[in-house]
Amino acid sequence: MNKVLVVEDEEFLIRALVDNLVADGYIVDIARNGNDAVSIIRKRKPDLILLDILMPKSDGFYVLEEIKKNPEWKSIPAIILSNLGEDKAIRRALEMGADDYFVKSQHPIQEVIERVKKYLEGKKAVKNRSCPRCKK
Amino acid sequence: MKKVKKIKQIKKRKNEFPKLKEAILEAILTSVGDHIMAVVVVDRNGRIIRVNKGFETLTDWKREEVIGKSLVRVIPREDEKGRKVPFKKRILHKILSGKILASTATITTRGIEKLPIFYYVRKDKSRFPATSVVNPMSFAGEITGAVEVFYDITKEKELERIRMDFLSLASHQLRTPLSGIKWLIETMYRGVLGEMTERQKCYLDDIYKINEQMIRLVYDILSTLRLENEEAIIKKEVISVQSLFEDVLTLVSAAAKGKNVTLQNPLNHRTLTIETDAEILKAILGCFLSNAIDYSMPGQKVILGVREESGTVVFSVRDFGSGIPKREQKRMFERFYRASNAKNLKPIGTGLGLNIAKTLTEKIGAKISFKSEENRGSTFYLRIPKKSIKDVKVRNSV
Numbered sequence: 138m139n140k141v142l143v144v145e146d147e148e149f150l151i152r153a154l155v156d157n158l159v160a161d162g163y164i165v166d167i168a169r170n171g172n173d174a175v176s177i178i179r180k181r182k183p184d185l186i187l188l189d190i191l192m193p194k195s196d197g198f199y200v201l202e203e204i205k206k207n208p209e210w211k212s213i214p215a216i217i218l219s220n221l222g223e224d225k226a227i228r229r230a231l232e233m234g235a236d237d238y239f240v241k242s243q244h245p246i247q248e249v250i251e252r253v254k255k256y257l258e259g260k261k262a263v264k265n266r267s268c269p270r271c272k273k
Numbered sequence: 274m275k276k277v278k279k280i281k282q283i284k285k286r287k288n289e290f291p292k293l294k295e296a297i298l299e300a301i302l303t304s305v306g307d308h309i310m311a312v313v314v315v316d317r318n319g320r321i322i323r324v325n326k327g328f329e330t331l332t333d334w335k336r337e338e339v340i341g342k343s344l345v346r347v348i349p350r351e352d353e354k355g356r357k358v359p360f361k362k363r364i365l366h367k368i369l370s371g372k373i374l375a376s377t378a379t380i381t382t383r384g385i386e387k388l389p390i391f392y393y394v395r396k397d398k399s400r401f402p403a404t405s406v407v408n409p410m411s412f413a414g415e416i417t418g419a420v421e422v423f424y425d426i427t428k429e430k431e432l433e434r435i436r437m438d439f440l441s442l443a444s445h446q447l448r449t450p451l452s453g454i455k456w457l458i459e460t461m462y463r464g465v466l467g468e469m470t471e472r473q474k475c476y477l478d479d480i481y482k483i484n485e486q487m488i489r490l491v492y493d494i495l496s497t498l499r500l501e502n503e504e505a506i507i508k509k510e511v512i513s514v515q516s517l518f519e520d521v522l523t524l525v526s527a528a529a530k531g532k533n534v535t536l537q538n539p540l541n542h543r544t545l546t547i548e549t550d551a552e553i554l555k556a557i558l559g560c561f562l563s564n565a566i567d568y569s570m571p572g573q574k575v576i577l578g579v580r581e582e583s584g585t586v587v588f589s590v591r592d593f594g595s596g597i598p599k600r601e602q603k604r605m606f607e608r609f610y611r612a613s614n615a616k617n618l619k620p621i622g623t624g625l626g627l628n629i630a631k632t633l634t635e636k637i638g639a640k641i642s643f644k645s646e647e648n649r650g651s652t653f654y655l656r657i658p659k660k661s662i663k664d665v666k667v668r669n670s671v
Contacts, residue, residue: 147449153456160465191445220448222495223441241452242488246459 139257140164142183144174144200145218146192150241154187154218157250171195175203178210185256187249188235190219190226198233205234214256218249302326309424314410315344316418319369331403331425333396344421351392351400358391368409368419390430393423401425444495451491454484493625497608497632512554514545514579514586521555522577525562533571536562539578547586547659553633554657557641560630561590561653567619568651569594586657593650594618602645606631614647 141163145151151167158165166181168174170192178186186204190197197217204210216237217230227238236256239249302312302325311328315321321339329335332348339347345365350358360366367373392400405423409416458481461469469477518538529536547554558577565575569592576591597605597612604610609624616622634641638658645651 147453149453149457150449153453153460156460156465157463160463220445220452221441222444222448226441240448242448242455243492246456247463 138162138164139184140166140181141253142166142168142174142177142186144168144171144186144192144197145189146170147189150189150218153246154249157246158253161250161254163253169193171197171199174200178204178213182210183213185253186213186215187253188215188217190217190221190230198229201230201233201235216249216252216256305422311421311423313344313421313423314418315365315369315421317369317416319343319345319365319419321347322418327424331395331401331423332393349394351394353390353392355392364405364407365419365421368407369416371409371416374409390426401427402430440495444491447491448488451484451488454480455488458484490623493623493629496629497625509548510551511546511548512551514547517547517551517554517558518577518579521558521562524555524559525566528563528566529575532566532569534566534569535574537574537576539576545579545581545586547657549637549639549657553637554655557630557633557639557655558588558590560626561588561655564626564653565590565592565594565651567622568592568596568615570618581659584659586659588655588657589652591650591652596647596649596651597643597645598647602643605643606641 141158143151143154143158143165145154145167146169151169155165155167166177166183168177172195174186174188177183186200188197188200197219201215201217204213204215211234214236215234216239217235218239218241219226219230220241221227222240222243230238237252239252302323305312305325305327309327309330311331312323312325313321313328314323320341321344322341324334324336324339328339334347345360345363350363352358364373390402390404393403394400402425403423404426405421407419407421410418410420458477460466461477462474522536522538526536562575562577569575573593576589578589578591580587580589595614595618598614601612605612606627608628610628611622611624631641634655640656641654642656643651643653
């Protein structure tokens with residue numbers, strides 16, 4: 138079962154994301170700020186991270202930087218879920234290596250969940266390709 | 274005797290006249306702009322012949338230190354990144370050489386009035402953002418010099434920064450609770466919490482719709498404010514009109530279906546291409562189509578058309594709905610303006626859609642227009658050069 142780390146400080150958004158992810162069979166970890174996120178990644182490396190940007194203590198950019206500079210973590214897909222909608226923030230996140238960026242209010246939650254599925258299926262497919270014998 | 278005395282007085286006054294004129298001029302120059310506006314007069318070679326008190330305050334140079342020196346050397350001009358603007362590119366040079374007639378303090382870029390920003394370097398090498406007006410002095414048809422008036426816009430820049438920071442924070446704070454409502458309702462729709470009764474679903478539908486309207490309103494208001502301030506990044510790409518139409522029709526298809534309005538588009542544009550920013554073009558046509566659907570009656574049709582006219586592509590969206598009363602047509606692009614009959618068909622609207630569409634239109638160098646008749650419908654047009662954004666550049670009066 139795939140592990141998804143939800144990094145979000147708003148309880149109502151955590152609830153919506155967790156309920157949907159659990160319903161689809163994912164194991165979900167929750168971090169409410171950037172520091173917690175990094176320590177959870179260290180303890181239980183997730184298969185994918187849903188990452189808010191504006192949070193108390195340390196923000197999503199900090200988490201992104203930590204993930205991308207660590208060779209063991211940098212391949213973990215990081216999808217930004219933020220209500221910062223300006224080009225500057227989006228460009229910065231993508232340049233830092235974020236795999237996707239959703240402005241939360243502009244996208245149905247199902248769209249986010251579908252994207253999670255796509256990334257995790259993609260990961261599986263890559264694994265299969267790298268080990269063609271497994272298919273036999 | 275009396276006559277002689279009077280003549281003497283007149284002669285004396287005549288002799289004093291240039292001095293009086295000088296005193297008046299000095300008083301005007303000193304009082305202009307309350308010492309925060311610099312006035313500098315140069316001869317035909319660009320050498321300073323006069324400065325006011327504001328010049329001394331802003332640049333730290335004393336009058337006696339600069340008279341007779343070249344203005345462009347005394348006050349170097351830099352761009353945003355600190356690069357020196359070469360003498361030949363300075364507006365003063367262009368005016369003295371007769372290349373341009375005058376410059377103003379504001380420029381219009383894509384329809385939005387902005388201050389051209391550059392920096393002037395003070396005596397102590399520190400710099401300040403400035404904007405300026407330069408005008409030539411002419412005598413007997415020849416340019417004999419020029420007058421430059423400039424002022425420090427540090428405060429304006431700071432206000433702009435505060436405004437943008439506020440916008441960014443406000444949009445985030447407004448969107449977060451709205452996205453929470455949206456996602457929680459969507460989670461309930463999914464049945465994660467168990468099945469709902471029809472009546473519960475009905476209530477939830479209403480809450481969801483209201484929330485979507487709020488999201489739209491916040492988005493529209495912030496887009497309008499941002500468009501005024503920001504130099505949005507305009508992309509340039511060759512797009513096929515056919516795929517453009519497919520995309521915009523998909524965007525509005527749910528709304529059309531919900532209202533039982535038929536969307537039509539004649540297939541006469543299979544090979545037509547256009548070079549512009551696809552997202553902006555989609556947003557404008559999307560706005561036309563949403564309005565056409567909103568202000569049509571159920572069972573009516575909306576026609577999306579396109580034709581080519583000597584290097585210009587003309588898009589049109591026609592509906593047969595409520596139309597716009599003649600006396601109100603002039604105001605349709607005003608911010609927050611909604612026609613008096615608009616509320617009958619769409620009670621809640623932001624009155625921002627066409628205002629945003631117009632701003633976007635100017636950004637890609639296109640033109641927007643419409644014709645409409647009350648109770649007969651409206652047709653909105655977008656005229657866009659096939660290569661629309663080739664020459665649209667921000668021009669700084671450096």
